[in-house]
Amino acid sequence: MPKRTYAPAGSGYINSNGYHLIAGVLQHRARIEELIGRELLPSETVHHVNGIRHDNRIAGPLALDERGRLRSGNLELWSHAHPRGQEVGPKLAHARGLLALYGTPKERERYAEFLKHVVHAEVAETVEDD
Known part of the structure; x- marks a missing residue:
């Protein structure tokens, strides 16, 4: 079992998958939920742009960039929902x-x-x- 890596005192820890948690809450999800003002849907995930799972920096509100990505800082909101069929x-x-x-x-x-x-x-x- 991988050894748990601790973040600075009082700021939670980094789990074995590399995600930052505080009081058992995944911080990348919590940061995006704060920005959108609601809980994430089961079909929504948060992507770390630079691939570093504990880097949860944001830079203001979520903004849609020129490629259609909804992001702030290092975090992007992804949706995996889609309708069935092609009608x-x-x-x-x-x-x-x-x-x-x-x-x-x-x-x-x-x-x-x-x-x-x-x-x-x-x-x-x-x-x-x-």
Whole structure:
């Protein structure tokens, strides 16, 4: 069994997998939860950009970079959720969920504008019957 490495006095410890814990709480997850104002979902993980698992530095709020990565300092929020199949309907439903969780007000507004141009099946059937 690997020997436990202790962080400076009173600041928790580094576990055998290299993660920093304080009072049994993984600090990389706690830091991101503080930034987003909620607990992480089971489908969300925190990635250490530089690969050092106990380096939990942040640099202000989470920001979306030019490559679409949501990050602050050395921490990135990753989501592993995705809809089943390739049908558009479930993907649109999934997109609504993503926008609700991560989208800016402008992105949600843009999506709502897009939906105005999508004819739903019930409406399409009524139009065809006329």
